[in-house]
Amino acid sequence: MKLQERHTGSDFQIKNSSDRIMEKIYNLGIIGFGGMAGHHYTQLSKGNTRVKIKGVYDIKPERLEAARERGLIAYNSREELLSDQDIDIVLVATTNDTHAEICIDALKHGKHVLCEKPVTISSDELLKVMEAAKECGKVFTVDQNRRVNKDYVLMRRVIESGKIGTPYVIESRVEGSRGMPEGWRCNRSQGGGMMLDWGVHLIDQILYMTDEKATNVFCKMYSVHYKDVEDNFRLTLTMESGLTAQIEVSTNNFILHPRWYVLGTEGTLQIDDWACNGRIVLPLSKQNEWATEIAPDRSGPSKTMARRDPSTVETIELSAPTDVSDNLDPTYWQLVDAIEGAPLKITPEQTLRTMKIMEAAFESAKTGKAIDVCI
Amino acid sequence: MKLQERHTGSDFQIKNSSDRIMEKIYNLGIIGFGGMAGHHYTQLSKGNTRVKIKGVYDIKPERLEAARERGLIAYNSREELLSDQDIDIVLVATTNDTHAEICIDALKHGKHVLCEKPVTISSDELLKVMEAAKECGKVFTVDQNRRVNKDYVLMRRVIESGKIGTPYVIESRVEGSRGMPEGWRCNRSQGGGMMLDWGVHLIDQILYMTDEKATNVFCKMYSVHYKDVEDNFRLTLTMESGLTAQIEVSTNNFILHPRWYVLGTEGTLQIDDWACNGRIVLPLSKQNEWATEIAPDRSGPSKTMARRDPSTVETIELSAPTDVSDNLDPTYWQLVDAIEGAPLKITPEQTLRTMKIMEAAFESAKTGKAIDVCI
Numbered sequence: 001m002k003l004q005e006r007h008t009g010s011d012f013q014i015k016n017s018s019d020r021i022m023e024k025i026y027n028l029g030i031i032g033f034g035g036m037a038g039h040h041y042t043q044l045s046k047g048n049t050r051v052k053i054k055g056v057y058d059i060k061p062e063r064l065e066a067a068r069e070r071g072l073i074a075y076n077s078r079e080e081l082l083s084d085q086d087i088d089i090v091l092v093a094t095t096n097d098t099h100a101e102i103c104i105d106a107l108k109h110g111k112h113v114l115c116e117k118p119v120t121i122s123s124d125e126l127l128k129v130m131e132a133a134k135e136c137g138k139v140f141t142v143d144q145n146r147r148v149n150k151d152y153v154l155m156r157r158v159i160e161s162g163k164i165g166t167p168y169v170i171e172s173r174v175e176g177s178r179g180m181p182e183g184w185r186c187n188r189s190q191g192g193g194m195m196l197d198w199g200v201h202l203i204d205q206i207l208y209m210t211d212e213k214a215t216n217v218f219c220k221m222y223s224v225h226y227k228d229v230e231d232n233f234r235l236t237l238t239m240e241s242g243l244t245a246q247i248e249v250s251t252n253n254f255i256l257h258p259r260w261y262v263l264g265t266e267g268t269l270q271i272d273d274w275a276c277n278g279r280i281v282l283p284l285s286k287q288n289e290w291a292t293e294i295a296p297d298r299s300g301p302s303k304t305m306a307r308r309d310p311s312t313v314e315t316i317e318l319s320a321p322t323d324v325s326d327n328l329d330p331t332y333w334q335l336v337d338a339i340e341g342a343p344l345k346i347t348p349e350q351t352l353r354t355m356k357i358m359e360a361a362f363e364s365a366k367t368g369k370a371i372d373v374c375i
Numbered sequence: 376m377k378l379q380e381r382h383t384g385s386d387f388q389i390k391n392s393s394d395r396i397m398e399k400i401y402n403l404g405i406i407g408f409g410g411m412a413g414h415h416y417t418q419l420s421k422g423n424t425r426v427k428i429k430g431v432y433d434i435k436p437e438r439l440e441a442a443r444e445r446g447l448i449a450y451n452s453r454e455e456l457l458s459d460q461d462i463d464i465v466l467v468a469t470t471n472d473t474h475a476e477i478c479i480d481a482l483k484h485g486k487h488v489l490c491e492k493p494v495t496i497s498s499d500e501l502l503k504v505m506e507a508a509k510e511c512g513k514v515f516t517v518d519q520n521r522r523v524n525k526d527y528v529l530m531r532r533v534i535e536s537g538k539i540g541t542p543y544v545i546e547s548r549v550e551g552s553r554g555m556p557e558g559w560r561c562n563r564s565q566g567g568g569m570m571l572d573w574g575v576h577l578i579d580q581i582l583y584m585t586d587e588k589a590t591n592v593f594c595k596m597y598s599v600h601y602k603d604v605e606d607n608f609r610l611t612l613t614m615e616s617g618l619t620a621q622i623e624v625s626t627n628n629f630i631l632h633p634r635w636y637v638l639g640t641e642g643t644l645q646i647d648d649w650a651c652n653g654r655i656v657l658p659l660s661k662q663n664e665w666a667t668e669i670a671p672d673r674s675g676p677s678k679t680m681a682r683r684d685p686s687t688v689e690t691i692e693l694s695a696p697t698d699v700s701d702n703l704d705p706t707y708w709q710l711v712d713a714i715e716g717a718p719l720k721i722t723p724e725q726t727l728r729t730m731k732i733m734e735a736a737f738e739s740a741k742t743g744k745a746i747d748v749c750i
Contacts, residue, residue: 035678168597169609176680177643177658177688185679197679216743218593220611220619222543224640232638234544234619236595236611238743244595244609251679254643254656254688255636263607265599268552268629281629283552303410304560304572304626305551313552313629368591368613370745 026051026336029087029111031078031102032094033058033067036116040091041070043328050336051089057081078102082109089114089335091143095184096191100125103140104132112139112339114331118200119348121191123355130348139338141331141346146201147208148330150320154276155260155269156209157321163280164264171246171261172202175253179225186226193229195221195358198249203237203354206247212239214353218370219361224252235361236370276320281313401426401711404462404486406453406477407469408433408442411491415466416445418703425711426464432456453477457484464489464710466518470559471566475500478515479507487514487714489706493575494723496566498730505723514713516706516721521576522583523705525695529651530635530644531584532696538655539639546621546636547577550628554600561601568604570596570733573624578612578729581622587614589728593745594736599627610736611745651695656688 028044030037033056044053055073057080058064064074075081082090082105090106092099092115100120106113113133119142120126133140146152159167184190185197207214216238221230232252237245248257260271260278271278331346338344353375360371403419405412408431419428430448432455433439439449450456457465457480465481467474467490475495481488488508494517495501508515521527534542559565560572582589591613596605607627612620623632635646635653646653706721713719728750735746 168599174680176677177683178679178681181678194679218611218745220613222617224543234611234621236593236609238595242597246609250638252640253638254658255645255654257632257636261630261632263625263628265627270630279630283629302551303556304553304569305549306553308552364745368745368747370593370739370743372743 023050025049026088026339027054027086028052028089028091029054029075029081029084030056030067030091030093031058031081031106032092032098032116033063034093037091037093038066040093040328041072044332046327048329048332051332054087055081055084078105082106082111088112088339092116096121096196097184097189099191100129103129107132107136107138107140110136110138112335113141114335115140115142117143117204117351118191118196118358119351119355121196123352123359126348126352126355130352133348139335139344140348141335141338141344142348142351143328143331144201144204144208144346144351145328145331146205147346148324148326149274150324150326151259151271151274151276152205153321153324154278154318155262155271158269158280158318159209159262159264163267163282163316164262164269165266167243167262167264169244169246169261169263170206171248171257172205173248173250173257173259173261174198174202175248175250175256177252177254179251180229180231186229188228194231194249194251195233195361199233199235199247199358199361200354202247202249203235203357204350206237206245207350207353207357210239210243212241212243214238214357214373214375215240216370217357217360217364217373219364221362221365230365233361233365237357271318276318278318280316280318282316283308284312284314398425400424401463401714402429402461403427403464403466404429404450404456404459405431405442405466405468406433406456406481407467407473407491408438409468412466412468413441415468415703416447419707421702423704423707426707429462430456430459453480457481457486462486463714467491471496471571472564474566475504478504482507482511482513482515485511485513487710488516489710490515490517492517492519492579492726493566493571493730493733494726495730496571498727498734501723501727501730505727508723514710514719515723516710516713516719517723517726518703518706519576519579519583519721519726520703520706521580522721523699523701524649525699525701526634526646526649526651527580528696528699529653529693530637530646533644533655533693534584534637534639538642538657538691539637539644540641542618542637542639544619544621544636544638545581546623546632547580548623548625548632548634548636549573549577550623550625550631552627552629554626555604555606561604563603569606569624569626570608570736574608574610574622574733574736575729577622577624578610578732579725581612581620582725582728582732585614585618587616587618589613589732589748589750590615591745592732592735592739592748594739596737596740605740608736608740612732646693651693653693655691655693657691658683659687659689 056067057075067074090111185192218236220234222232232250235247258270258272262269267282334345356375431442432450442449465486560567594610597607607625610622633645633647637644642657709720739746
């Protein structure tokens with residue numbers, strides 16, 4: 001596995017807010033004031049020093065009212081918001097099927113754009129947005145906020161430490177048991193389903209940690225309780241080194257698998273949950289002492305699967321990183337830095353890779369084929 | 376999922392030995408007196424009332440000596456064993472690459488044959504053995520002993536109970552951390568590797584519980600510490616109803632997954648280990664009460680993955696079945712019954728299906744393709 005060393009470390013660090021206190025404050029306009037925008041509001045209200053929400057537009061009157069109650073301007077139309085010269089950045093947090101058109105509109109009004117994930121519902125759409133961003137000379141980025149999740153950072157750091165040797169399987173699972181929230185998430189045409197909702201994060205996390213290309217995509221999708229979309233999927237993503245990522249998202253699991261499970265040549269990593277309970281288990285010696293006879297143990301007669309004496313392994317308990325800012329600040333900081341000339345960290349090209357892998361996954365699920373790719 | 380109802384129950388039951396005490400006793404000759412044959416010796420010595428070991432042939436003098444120490448006849452050649460008119464049944468427990476030729480030889484000497492798994496190392500070989508059995512009019516069966524493993528029977532019974540609704544994913548995993556025992560198991564040409572060693576059991580278990588045909592095979596194989604064979608594999612087997620079996624065998628896992636994990640439409644089953652520790656978890660109500668706002672919990676902002684209140688589920692703890700004979704007796708009983716005219720339960724046709732799926736798995740692993748099948 002070829003780790004993407006250049007990203008390690010600094011992306012995840014909590015920055016010192018006082019370093020930035022005298023700098024320009026950017027005004028944010030929000031289009032689509034639903035659940036995710038409410039989360040941005042809550043996070044930014046905690047005191048992001050570079051970005052301040054000015055106002056909101058939503059097609060639903062009750063959401064505009066909710067904005068007013070929070071002391072924000074409620075614009076009467078999208079056009080009115082986009083024409084406000086004070087607005088520097090637009091957050092697009094509408095239903096997935098409308099992202100592309102709104103992003104392009106915002107860029108053409110001279111705004112920098114932060115789009116919620118999934119950036120669009122097809123790579124064709126995304127290419128159009130990328131073209132518009134280029135033409136307009138504005139920054140266009142995506143809220144892939146789970147690149148700074150503590151569980152993800154911890155997993156990467158364990159792999160980078162070399163303790164478990166070379167990883168050959170990474171299992172990444174997000175599981176719930178409550179089905180899917182009613183509404184557009186259950187409709188294919190609006191960009192619903194678990195691949196676009198959660199797959200987009202879990203694929204991005206894998207692609208973001210390595211410079212390898214993906215070579216093969218195999219995916220099973222299930223519509224267990226929601227017929228129009230996949231409410232569960234299981235994706236096998238193969239990278240050019242042979243590293244396999246097994247990515248699973250479920251909404252009907254009443255017993256949960258661990259969040260991360262990584263097989264390395266020299267040991268095993270498991271992170272149980274978002275709180276980063278977990279452990280590394282390593283053999284103390286590479287020598288296995290086999291019994292001369294096949295001893296029937298509880299597995300029946302097997303030498304291969306005979307249990308290890310627990311004294312032959314070392315267990316290292318893990319805990320959550322304390323130097324990681326597990327909120328939206330890094331997303332906004334990287335955007336502001338890019339507006340001021342630094343290289344963008346969450347690039348449209350990266351999200352295009354993820355989008356293409358999701359498209360291959362849909363094709364695989366539909367045809368039963370494993371799709372060869374070079375992404 | 377179409378369950379194979381006719382097999383449920385009686386296969387797994389402990390039979391009353393006294394019912395059989397006045398019946399003919401069959402003499403067994405063993406060819407290949409290694410680890411597995413030693414296991415047969417131990418099991419049969421506990422008092423199988425229908426089958427008694429007479430003698431042994433092995434190419435290694437030390438194994439013949441081991442047979443003599445146990446009071447068995449040590450034949451000087453395979454021919455000598457096969458020519459002994461007292462021998463009714465031959466157990467073939469040699470290296471996998473030699474099964475076919477020895478089985479055919481035994482059948483041609485008028486013996487009934489019990490072959491260790493994997494029955495052969497290719498379906499072509501198996502077809503030749505099946506032809507020989509037909510020509511010679513003798514019973515030919517395979518020691519698929521794990522059809523009576525308690526964990527497997529428990530898993531089937533939970534599914535048959537209907538408690539978890541219709542199963543759509545069955546995860547079956549056997550994991551060790553001690554690598555592979557030295558010797559022929561590490562050589563491709565001798566039929567080594569984890570697919571033929573353990574895959575053969577786990578695939579047979581899935582096929583044996585349903586009348587559905589398999590439609591698709593996708594498999595990743597890994598040679599982590601043994602270069603000539605796969606010491607780990609991950610197989611996705613799709614059945615015609617869409618049911619997916621995820622079968623994994625590993626020899627380098629220092630943290631173990633559960634033995635069984637089954638997703639049903641109405642609940643989840645997990646069996647942790649061979650000892651049948653496990654549970655079913657079911658929702659008490661189908662109604663999910665969603666928060667109106669996206670509540671950031673430890674998963675970050677997500678309604679879909681928000682945790683359930685534990686009071687909304689029911690947990691049923693499981694334990695090992697007590698009416699199941701988890702040893703080799705059922706294998707021998709079904710063989711003796713078949714010799715006496717009953718339909719054979721472990722048929723060559725069944726093992727041919729498993730063999731063809733393993734061949735598709737090897738092809739998939741080699742080519743990166745998902746292989747469409749109708750098996």
